[in-house]
Amino acid sequence: MISVFKNKEDCCGCTACYSVCPTKAISMKGDEEGFLYPEIDSSLCIDCQLCKKVCPIINNKKLKN
């Protein structure tokens, strides 16, 4: 399961993870300011890691390292 979800400030809300998830385990929820962030229903997650592979923030960090 994608780890960037733990830190809201690390997510740009691009919805790529939401779009790629094959089991619809991810939904985009608005915060108090109206910005959308992903939320995972772990009962639907099959741990395929696609959300992690598609996330531009996680993959950008990998490039910097």
Ligand code: SF4
């Ligand atoms: S690991 Fe796969 S099933 Fe789980 S939330 Fe990410 S894309 Fe969806």
Ligand code: SF4
């Ligand atoms: S793919 Fe990454 S940056 Fe985009 S909404 Fe999902 S967690 Fe946030």
